[in-house]
Amino acid sequence: MEMSMRALLASLVLIPAAAFAGEDGGPHRGPPPEAIAACSSKAVGEVCTLAFGDRTVNGVCRATPDGQTTACRPPPPQAAIDACAGHAANDSCQMSFPDGRSAAGTCRTGRDGDEPLACHPPHHAGHPGGPRP
Numbered sequence: 324m325e326m327s328m329r330a331l332l333a334s335l336v337l338i339p340a341a342a343f344a345g346e347d348g349g350p351h352r353g354p355p356p357e358a359i360a361a362c363s364s365k366a367v368g369e370v371c372t373l374a375f376g377d378r379t380v381n382g383v384c385r386a387t388p389d390g391q392t393t394a395c396r397p398p399p400p401q402a403a404i405d406a407c408a409g410h411a412a413n414d415s416c417q418m419s420f421p422d423g424r425s426a427a428g429t430c431r432t433g434r435d436g437d438e439p440l441a442c443h444p445p446h447h448a449g450h451p452g453g454p455r456p
Contacts (some may be wrong), residue, residue, distance in 0.1 A: 353387055354394035361395035371395035388434075396433075399441035406430075406442035416442035 353359075361371040362384035369384045373395050382397035406416040407430035414430045428442040 353389070354396075358394040358396070359387075359392055362393040365393065367393055373397060385434075398438060399433075399443075403428075403441040403443070404439050407440045410440065412440060418442045 357373060361373055361382075362369070365371060365384045367384055367386055371382050371384050373380050373382055380397040382395040384393045385396045386392075387394050402418045402420060406418040406428070407414070410416060410430045412431050416428050416430045418426045418428065420426075426442075426444055428444045430440050431443050432438050432440055
């Protein structure tokens with residue numbers, strides 16, 4: 324998977340609400356440890372930085388879905404925002420990437436409603452952002 328797709332998945336799916344394997348191998352909901360560490364000494368709303376391989380991405384510390392801690396959440400990629408220009412929430416969208424690939428999704432804002440309208444890929448069973456139990 325190329326870096327542009329990794330960055331998209333991380334910012335739209337993995338960071339906000341991903342299913343990660345727990346210590347016992349079972350599913351564990353929540354952001355990756357790196358996202359939590361990036362906000363360990365920060366308050367909700369403060370700027371944070373995450374590393375994705377050799378790239379760094381600035382984000383904002385947000386409360387985790389369980390409300391127990393904060394984690395760094397990057398903004399949607401520009402391709403996702405551009406895909407929803409002129410659309411309304413819940414409209415279908417299609418993102419295009421510089422490598423010629425594309426992905427379908429639905430226009431929506433972030434969980435907190437303070438992010439721009441952006442194209443979010445669907446959640447699939449067996450995928451890190453799959454349906455929640």
